[in-house]
Amino acid sequence: MNRLQKWVYGNWPVPVVSGVLIIVSFAVQRFAGGAANLTLSPQWWLDAGTLSTHATTVFTLANAFMVAAAVVAGYGIVIKAVRAIIARVIGIDLLVSIAAIGAIIIGNFWEAAAVTFLFAIGHALEAATLNKTRSALAELVAVAPDSAVVMRDGEQLEIPAGQVRMGEIVLVKNGAKVPVDGQVVSGTGAIDEASITGESIPVEKSKNDHVFAGTVSQGGFLQVLAAGIGADTTLARIIHRVEEAQDAKARTQDFMDRFSRWYTPSVIVLALVAGLIAGDVVLALTLLVIGCPGALVISIPVAIVAGIGRAARNGILIKGGEFLETSAKISAVAVDKTGTLTEGKPRLTDVVVLDPTRGRAEVLQWAAAAEAGSEHPLARPILETAREEGVAPEGIPGTVTPVPGKGIVSDVAGQRVLIGNPPLLDQYSIPNDGRAAQAAEALASAGKTPMIVAVDDKVIGVIAVADQIRRDAPEMVARLHQAGVEKVVMLTGDTRLVAEAVGKATVIDEIHASLLPEDKLDVVAQLQRQGHTVAMVGDGVNDAPALATANIGVAMGAAGSAVAVETADIALMGDNLLKLPEAIGLAKQTVSVMRQNIAIALITVVLLLAGVFAGGVTMSVGMLVHEASVLVVIINAMRLLRNTRGSTAMPKSKWTIRKEEKQVIA
Template identity: 55%
Template sequence: MRKWTTWRTTGVAGALIILSFLAPSGVGDALMIAAAIVAGWQIALSALQALRVRMISIDLLVVVAATGALFIHNYWEAAAVTFLFALGKALERTTMSRTRRALSDLVESAPETATVLRGGEPVTRALWELRVGDTVLVRNGEQIPVDGRVLSGRGGVDESSITGESLPAEKAPEAQVYAGTWLRSGVLQVEALAIGSDSTLASIIHRVEEAQDDKAKTQTFLERFSRWYTPGVIVAALLVGAITRDIELALTLLVIACPGALVISIPVSIVAGIGRAAKDGVLIKGGEYLETAARVDTVVVDKTGTLTNGRPVLTDVVSLDPALSSDEILLLAARAETASEHPLAEAIIAGARERGLAVALVDSAENITGKGIIATVDGARVSVGSAALLTEAADGGQLQRFHQEGKTAMFVGLQGRAVGVIAVADTVRSDAAAAIAALHERGIRVVMATGDAQRVAHSVATSLGIDEVRAELLPEDKLAIVAELQAAGHTVAMIGDGVNDTPALAASDIGVAMGAAGSPAAIETADIALMADRLPRLAYALGLARRTVTTMRVNIAIALVTVALLVAGVILGGVTMSLGMLVHEGSVLLVLLIAMALLRPTLTDSQHAGPASADPARPASRPRSTALQHG
């Protein structure tokens, strides 16, 4: 309603000005006065409200100038100044509304009803009637109303409102889904885990609202500056009028010295930058963090779960016996490992099943602490582990080569003789190399800080081109590294996903949470939260922060140069009150247009690249035998 009223007032004032040029001189002057009053009453009201809280605003400068122009019978100047200022206000409000559209889109994406199973029958209920634990039915083309866990069904879910991902994420039983997303294929039954204000979508909306209202240090400085600047302009105009006895000159100085573009340059840039980031699945906590992120020159990154997938997988199977194929070696190892609950056992069994091998249970098994496992497979003695489990000597060259590559390698023995070697490793994320390359393109140094072994850390770092490796660290060691880098003058961003990373994340200049969708705690505590599990989004977020800060600086420069040129024009002659206001409002419009350029999508294919954002279903459980583990 307010925006419509502003535009209506501006339109009426503009029409009166046009009519004044067509009317006789006496009537024309009356129409000009009417135009000044129509365009200026809201400005005067705003100035009065500011004075009530002891603040001299820009609006007061315009009111004083327009009133003075009326007293010296310069009706055209009064009408033009108030009309142009009102027009600038209307454009400013419209632009700010547009820059906040990312938030309004999020709010509009919040569902209001849900289809719930009651006694096995689907019934429609308002969202507030749902309870945690309810089973919600979501059909193809419908919106998912709750955060929850898929109980049954499969389908593709458009999660762009949460993660910024353009492609649907495939969902299967045990996968996580979020309120406000859309099911594009299939049918799902979802157990409700978070509803309404407790959902991830609500956390995002709350965070973006706070972030867009949060002030950058530059904005805070400019607001303090304007509190002194505006009264200073009034005093300067009074002195000029007293010295020159030229009231029109003094009034013109009041108008052209308005710091309107200066005041609007920062908030509109912050709102646009944070809004664009939210649209792309990156939550930035506020203007201060946006400015800090723009200065980041060093990123400290954890390895496990950040640069790697965080779970071991089978990487190599080598046969040492010409009579046995690699699949036969793998099947022997996998069957022996069915008696173990060790994570490496899970990787070996999963690798065998991926090759289509039928992994049956073993007859019996024995765990040998610190060495591995020995099992009876179809009457044969099969061992998986170190050479100590073998009765015959074996060449360890292949094991050594795998170890140098950062892999965990084990002998597969048959009747005490080594017949093969298998290796598992925590594999590097498919998008990690692109992420590191993108950071390097922005001149950002990357330091790996991990608790993993030196050889494993160096292997991963070498493959990704990481600048520096710190391995075998305790949580306090990571904290010390961050402090050391900051002491050397670096602005440090830390990205990690584990509890052991928390101290370093808190101490860093910018703490980054990756894959924060579904984690309200991460959304609330991180300075920057990457909603999708996409490492390249870090480079995108830092790049957007730099673009936003550059936009702020350009806008400040435009505002200051405009005021300086106008003051010079008034002193040298040739710049009238109306011309000064026209140029002033032109600078405001230019600042707004430059800030709005931040709303353009800039997320590239490489930043979308990587593993699907769908939450993988939990691996199917396998029959348990004696809970044996590798040492």
């Protein structure tokens, strides 16, 4: 479809044709009336009996064009009004239709044409600017790849992206869009993942790394094994989620919809009563036009669409208007330690030998053998270190019994191996002279997670694992406070000493350690009882109960995770912690715009109604001001689309300053 066809089938032909007819009417009135040496007024019917045949013809022709203009602009409005009545909905279109038809009946053709023409112009401008507010979604759709280069029968074939098969090898060359979600099997390259994570800095990719459809190669050559195609790609899920979110209503919007259902009939009744009391039909029709709640109706959805679109463009998925509105009220944020405040990639840091008959390698070997069958995330760094040092276990232990909150008990070659904390030793009556507890406490105070190793009822050593604190964790806490969050709370199943070490480094407000999953839920519920609106940031597995209880559940690093994208109230597509305060700040900004729009709409209606009763505001003037208020509301919401991505510099907060002072003192 070319530009001309798009224009013809768009929203502008109706107001353009109507406007031309109005101009022709005034031209006939000006030139033909001037030739007859007449001064024509819109109220021609009052003087028709005194006019000559020529003048009457001029009047009739001029007003025929004016009526035609009203019909062209008002036809669609009347059709919508009738359909709405059939659906038992009384809307704005009905008010404008009654006013225009009434104006024609009483012979006020100019007012009928002006009202419908201005309403049609307003509708066209509204549609154009609303499309602009959905620009973020359009950008997401635009980055969807059209073609892909695949290897088939040893040859490179360029095919439509939708025809790639699962398990095929896709070639990604410099400058090309990645057509599928998949895993790099060969090659290296830099990928711009801004369309998914909102981060503009390219990410280096090599073997075993994951890539996403819609991202763009900035250099290198990659061979990718297709694991997600078509609607199963992360980009497709994001587009689907943004579409749903932009159509989802906020609580305020639901209220405004209910208000409009009562408000519009009330305007009709007010206009009828005022017209009967004053004996003035024009007054009644003017009140119908003035009372149109157009700006009021559109004030909320346009802000929601713009806010959610802006967030999506920056790698933040907000599930809908309700969650956007709730996010603006967040006063407490609960964060899981591992994988949120820390990188989630622990490594073995210490092996302390407590049995003089055994060496470091033997303590590590027993620990690795016991953890070989464990699903605990800290098992991985122990096993990796054991492999690096040549003491990796062969096979898996006979049985592995997890003891929640304490550790595990394993059967290794007929011997019982315990790995955990002092309470685990007490539960199994393992003799302990206190050295293990002292060593564990010393390691924990350094921010490490200690695990005591016991073999056949005898403590042989203590191993420690540490997780690197994210570089942006302290700044995240500071920015959350800047965004209006009163309290940032850490929830962790780790020991108190480890939690305090991380809390000190990140300047966290409150620490809750040694928690089971149900304990995290209790802490969130307690914060809510204190009057806080709580956001919970976690991995969605052991934090699931707390995430479900919190007012807002936040998933981090959701790129590639279908579950996180579909279930989280807010999904941060990348691992950038600073996206969390950005999301809360944007939510607050959006709600502020919503309130401003409501105020603009209500003040406009009140002032126009006052102007009608005071005199001086006609139907055409009222419609002009009404449509202007609609555009002001939309333009105000469009401010949310201003992109601030990449702006990470912020003034230092008192929390940042306090942290720096502590570091200097230390």
